[in-house]
Amino acid sequence: MNDMDGRRFRVHSDEVTKATHEALERRGVSVRDIAEIVYEMQVPYNDGLTMKHCIESVESVLKKREVQHALLVGIEMDELAEKGQLSRPLQxxxxxxxxxxxxxxxxxxxxxLTYGSIAVTTFGHLDKNKVGIINRLDTKTGEGVHTFLDDLVASVTACASSRIAHRTRDLEEEGKTYEDVSPEEVAPESHIDGAET
Amino acid sequence: MNDMDGRRFRVHSDEVTKATHEALERRGVSVRDIAEIVYEMQVPYNDGLTMKHCIESVESVLKKREVQHALLVGIEMDELAEKGQLSRPLQxxxxxxxxxxxxxxxxxxxxxLTYGSIAVTTFGHLDKNKVGIINRLDTKTGEGVHTFLDDLVASVTACASSRIAHRTRDLEEEGKTYEDVSPEEVAPESHIDGAET
Amino acid sequence: MNDMDGRRFRVHSDEVTKATHEALERRGVSVRDIAEIVYEMQVPYNDGLTMKHCIESVESVLKKREVQHALLVGIEMDELAEKGQLSRPLQxxxxxxxxxxxxxxxxxxxxxLTYGSIAVTTFGHLDKNKVGIINRLDTKTGEGVHTFLDDLVASVTACASSRIAHRTRDLEEEGKTYEDVSPEEVAPESHIDGAET
Amino acid sequence: MNDMDGRRFRVHSDEVTKATHEALERRGVSVRDIAEIVYEMQVPYNDGLTMKHCIESVESVLKKREVQHALLVGIEMDELAEKGQLSRPLQxxxxxxxxxxxxxxxxxxxxxLTYGSIAVTTFGHLDKNKVGIINRLDTKTGEGVHTFLDDLVASVTACASSRIAHRTRDLEEEGKTYEDVSPEEVAPESHIDGAET
Structure with a gap:
């Protein structure tokens, strides 16, 4: 790492965000696929939680630099492997x-880990007991390489789910439930510069 | 961990925040002490950065549950050790x-790690090359036990410093520097419920 | 952390190992309890694996400093909480x-993590879908505090299970299975100074 | 991750070990380069420590699967970037x-982290205050891409250094120093199957 080099050629965060969404789409993973798992995991604990809240939570997670970079590297590795372009024995x-x-x-x-150690157990659980899109990625071995992607989708799911668990607590302390909040309010930081980290 | 037990007896986050600040104060660590190290580390890269921006950044870090809980456990261990109340051989x-x-x-x-893996190297650096308050904690061995506290203060410092590095990037992309933002804007999430995670 | 202080008063590793075993026993967790979960998890993939191999694997994990220290701190916190000796609001x-x-x-x-990131998903799975002794610890809320212990036992289980998965690979490469190795050979490092790290 | 797929096409660990050494060599990093930093860091605390002990420690670290895989992926990314073969904006x-x-x-x-959290601060320190080969990698920007390699070499160095610190403690408890042990004894697990994890 070098703080100063290459500053001139820096990629704008909008481009990175766009590339992340495009990469997921290209690999057959939609925000809705991920949000569905989040919804299933969180709805038993949250009155009034809707798919829209879950979609907003996934969108927020996908705005984080750490998450975007991990997805871009992992998907690149999967795609290079599919094309047989990695060197031996990594291929x-x-x-x-x-x-x-x-x-x-x-x-x-x-x-x-950017969502705290409590998200780790959810990640482990999802990675082991693959559900929904995570399972589809893990088993479609004939059609492509998803060695990185299934773990990364499990990770994004765990992040989004953990975000809701934290937000639930905040709501409880205000005497509210998800019925009282619009999806936009679930992810207030997405409307403010510099608060996403 | 158990999601459901004890919900009735839950401690309000305001109380946890208050306890965290009191614990740091009791152990001789002020927000300003930490902000001073952050300022020294970040000012070379940031035109217009002031101590006020750094103080706001430290305050924001100290609002995170993950950080608060780590501080409360670590300081408790130090204080119990000082009183000789831990069992052998942990004492x-x-x-x-x-x-x-x-x-x-x-x-x-x-x-x-809640601030991303890029904060890890700053943490390691601070923990090894102890400066400012971290050094004072590490060396006043005659006066008390700070086994946990020096590492935790290094951690809070690394978090607050990393927050500013991320924010700097956001500002750059908007064509701004810290001269253009008031300290309050550095930590916008502190004014919004549920966005701190 | 300070490399030099207190060297004179250092606790011998034998004493730390002994204290770790005593602490687990005092809290109602036997090596066999943990080995049973390891056996269940690993036997489908390992011809000839016996409980004795699993017990040896758990014993090896319990020799690691990192594991011992985590157990001693976590059990201390649980026991202090039971006695009501933590300060508010940590209590x-x-x-x-x-x-x-x-x-x-x-x-x-x-x-x-000392057993690699592949042990993380097993840890998450065990921590979420509590089985055997982990479940008993998690649910006996009336009889004591096990806030730390259930996570730590899940951790030791994941470590021991991961050790066997790594060892399985080594055996495969030699054209062997667990039927070919005595339990002592599963943990050769336990007979050699300084190799446990 | 999938435990069962592809078992037939599995790469033998000897091939992975060989590829790791070749990749480091190809990128201009020798075991000796790394051992020199380890020696500098550890000799103040260790009577009788020689370069040979340090070389053995680096060799042991380079036998770990976790380390080998991280090196292979990181070096692949650097080399693909040099050839301009990554997709935008990752390139x-x-x-x-x-x-x-x-x-x-x-x-x-x-x-x-496979060497415990105590290796983390050494890693952070080395990654920030680049010395020896790590510095040479970080600054030869004109001649190639070493975005991953400098961090990975810092990591291997921290692992090897931490291994020695742990071994030092074991020796102390036996009333010995490094003067009493041959380099081969520093890494006894390298002569035993399955103990390297």
Missing amino acids: QIVDSDEGLFGVDEMLGLGAV | QIVDSDEGLFGVDEMLGLGAV | QIVDSDEGLFGVDEMLGLGAV | QIVDSDEGLFGVDEMLGLGAV
């Missing part, structure tokens, strides 16, 4: 979704 | 600030 | 096993 | 060694 390791690889989980873990 | 391990203990760094690391 | 937070506490998971995570 | 981000990237530090952190 085979990624290709075969080798159980002891570990780099895929580490990238997912880094993103998860 | 001796904490007492002697045993170099291979590791739990103190782990608590600090957990808080740091 | 209530630990007492109620507050879902957003996070320090308990962080301690467990630190130990888990 | 620019890696090219410019963007200060807020974070994935490079995260990969380094994952490896470091």
